[in-house]
Amino acid sequence: MELYRAPVQNGAVLTIEEVGLEQLDVIRELNRAIFDEERIINTFDRDDLMILLARVNGVPVGFKIGYRENSRTFYSAKGGVLPEYRRQGIARQLLYVMMERARQKGYRRFAYDTFPNRHPGMAVLGLNEGFRVTRATTTRSTATIACGWRRICSVGVLNVTGVSFTAALPHGSVRSACPTWPEVSGLVKSPCF
Known part of the structure; x- marks a missing residue:
């Protein structure tokens, strides 16, 4: 079932279907x-499993599974877009x-996890869209740096290896929560939270 259709770069058409x-x-x-x-998610035997497939001019370019x-929270388990189609929204x-x-x-509520060292775009997207960070996992390491003329220092480095995000979904329709955003194929182009 097609849920979204809109133009992207060079006159191509993006469609998203459930x-x-x-598939x-x-x-x-x-x-x-x-x-x-090879591993997509641990099991597809899930309540309310949702698989979205993005195509540009009919060619599969990305997916999202949740x-x-x-009872209150929907979890987005995995998703991504082919490198040559990134930075197009x-x-x-x-x-x-x-x-x-x-x-x-x-x-x-809507939640997802990401690994900023491997997929920085999803961490940035979550922050830009108003998601709240609910958990961060870190590792510690030591780096050697130049800290003055002819001096070398060791400093502690904290690496963020995982981040969990969550956002509240609007109580009413996204359309009524964000009346100024354009509608495309019956869906609002952007949610408002």
């Missing part, structure tokens, strides 16, 4: 190309469509 497990081979190929790994975390639109669908299903 698909079922019959798992396409998702596997995208997962390998984006993340260079499911029920608890596709990941953001996948996020918006998933959030709107989760809101329509009655969820009150």
